[in-house]
Amino acid sequence: MTQIRPQSRDAIIEAAFQVFGADPRASLADIAERAGVGRATLHRHFKGRDDLMAALAHTAMAELEAAVAEATRDATSYSEALRLSMQAIVPLADRQWFLAAEAVEDAEHRREVSDGYTRQKRELADAVDAAKAEGLFGHDVPTAWIAEAFDNLLYAAWQLVRSGEATPTQAAALAWRTLTTGLGVTKSDK
Amino acid sequence: MTQIRPQSRDAIIEAAFQVFGADPRASLADIAERAGVGRATLHRHFKGRDDLMAALAHTAMAELEAAVAEATRDATSYSEALRLSMQAIVPLADRQWFLAAEAVEDAEHRREVSDGYTRQKRELADAVDAAKAEGLFGHDVPTAWIAEAFDNLLYAAWQLVRSGEATPTQAAALAWRTLTTGLGVTKSDK
């Protein structure tokens, strides 16, 4: 008797990303309105705020994994895989804040989201170590820092895109340059 | 009849930074409890949630300005001023999320906070331009990106500190290196 039409569910999730992104305190009524859906329908699809939050986290995670898998399909090295991943993730960075934020309160869902997040972190660290072995990063730089810088430069790139100052491709290129060689004057510079 | 004891006010602000930092949806009762203060007292000091938010933004802004002013007191160049500023801001980065977040809803307070935030952004951009003129950054790199990277690497540094993987000094040094020369292999590396 419930949730067969995927349209409503998708619209709600999309609206929730937008509205919660602007204001984490927004009410479920706000979400329903933005989704162009009745408040009751929202409750038919999601038990409550927590359930919705968990769905958002799940969606963000799936999008992230799909984008990375697609982007790294034909990478020939870990270094290139990292670069391609950054390029691919920039456009969806605005939905990833959700994974870092401990937005899910329910213990059961929390665990699931947390596990996925931890896994993502570990995979990034592994990729960084591999790239380090390929000579992309200095051995004197802690892996934890590289991963942290990767994430945050990714977010910086998205912010640049959002402000209209660059395209996703341009912003990703800037972030990659910053991560690997920095913003100092290069040989090609006058 | 109101707000003469600064102790309560300070305790509330401190608690609010902590609690809201962990959960923006926290209630004022949560804040009061963490502050070890009665809920009524909180309302005696702050008209409501918005007033408290504005106070937090004001505090964060003041701390930022004071730290930067102190750190750059005897800088001999804009480049050095930027480096010293980064070093100085890392320990208080956890209170700066507040300025970026559009947490203040009241129109009147909003304007004030927004103005201060805009001014900070402009000052950073000016400093970046000056450092660029000094040859610290390449002329081919957009100022907007440098500023964005500065902010986000700052935040990355704080996260590294929070995770216990580095001291503020170490983290700031990593962030500075990343920004200026990147994380690639250096000559000193084997």
Place this chain on the structure above:
DNA sequence: GCGTCATGAGACATAAATGTATCATTTGAG
């Protein structure tokens, strides 16, 4: 020690968010 004033605790009223139930209407599959 005295008096003042902020505070803490609690009661209270109000507002807002949430969750559920009902029912007429619409949608989409067959």
Place this chain on the structure above:
DNA sequence: CTCAAATGATACATTTATGTCTCATGACGC
């Protein structure tokens, strides 16, 4: 077209957050 299922609108009960008030208590200046 027809029917079943999902939806929107509405009403309702419940919970939670908020804001105000009162009063006894404790802290601090004098």
